[in-house]
Amino acid sequence: MTDQVWKRDEIESPCVKICVVHPEARLCTGCLRSIDEIGAWSRMSPEDRHRIMAELPGRQSLIQKRRGGRAARLKRDL
Structure with missing residues (x-):
């Protein structure tokens, strides 16, 4: 079954x-959008959506995970 809602x-x-x-x-x-952007998405103009979509790749660095957590920090400090 195809999810038609996401194919509009x-x-x-x-x-x-x-x-x-x-x-x-x-x-x-x-998708890297904010909660506000997600909530307003269907009411935004195509221009606003395109502007936000162009910004999304630059947001990836904002959600990078630390590698190793506390154990890695302790090992590094020894």
Whole structure:
């Protein structure tokens, strides 16, 4: 079965159906939009959506995970 909601031509979306909000950056880890942007997406003009979509690749660095956590920090400091 195809999910037709996500295939609509009139509203292009960067959604990849991985909807998890990063706790510090407050961005969706799937599409990199803010909660406000996601909520207003269907009411935005195509120009506003395109502008935001152009900004999304630059947001990836805002949600990078630390590698190793506490154990890696302790090992590094020895």
